[in-house]
Amino acid sequence: MIRRNVVTRSEWRWVLIWVCVALIITSLPYGVGALRSTPEQVFSGFVIAVEDGNLYLAKMNQGAQGAWLFHLPYTSEPHLGTLFHVFYLLLGKAAAITALPPISLFHLARVISAALFLVVLYRFIAMFVASRAARRLAFLLITFSGGLGWLLIL
Numbered sequence: 720m721i722r723r724n725v726v727t728r729s730e731w732r733w734v735l736i737w738v739c740v741a742l743i744i745t746s747l748p749y750g751v752g753a754l755r756s757t758p759e760q761v762f763s764g765f766v767i768a769v770e771d772g773n774l775y776l777a778k779m780n781q782g783a784q785g786a787w788l789f790h791l792p793y794t795s796e797p798h799l800g801t802l803f804h805v806f807y808l809l810l811g812k813a814a815a816i817t818a819l820p821p822i823s824l825f826h827l828a829r830v831i832s833a834a835l836f837l838v839v840l841y842r843f844i845a846m847f848v849a850s851r852a853a854r855r856l857a858f859l860l861i862t863f864s865g866g867l868g869w870l871l872i873l
Contacts, residue, residue, distance in 0.1 A: 726845045733855065738837045741862050742830055749826060764822035772825075778804045779821040782811025837862060 748766040756762035765772030777792055786808060788800025814824045841858050848854045 724846055726842065730841075730845075730851065730854070734838065734841045734858070737859065737862065738834050741837060742833060745833070746826075746830065764826065775807050775825060776821050778807035779811035779814060779825065782808035783815040783821065784811075785815075786811075 749764065752762040752766060763769060763772065778789065781789065786800065789803040789808060790800045791798060810824050810828055811821060814821045817824070840861060841854065844854050844857045848857060
């Protein structure tokens with residue numbers, strides 16, 4: 720009998736396999752974009768919401784240049800910096816320390832965050848669902864029911 724709140728090692732192996740599958744599937748468009756990049760057509764690193772992605776990179780660049788407070792770069796109005804978008808400022812600082820391109824660090828953070836989310840998701844499901852089959856079904860439905868908007872671009 721399987722009890723709620725107990726996740727076996729074999730279940731965790733199953734979860735990790737599906738986490739890897741999900742990360743590979745969601746990273747494919749970025750890999751294709753990078754491989755198809757040429758000197759004439761450079762891939763920015765973002766497939767959808769490109770404007771948002773470039774804003775994230777701008778925030779990371781502020782962090783890489785030493786800023787601890789966020790400043791709006793797209794206004795001519797004088798203003799004080801504020802403790803806002805700290806995640807991106809810290810990613811920028813990490814990019815400066817590691818000498819990795821900001822876009823690479825952004826995608827590394829994206830993959831790590833997604834993996835952690837999916838592991839926590841399964842643990843959360845296990846707190847409420849005793850059946851292993853139901854846990855797995857819930858996990859797969861939640862994991863693969865969204866985030867495929869990039870297919871619309873095809």
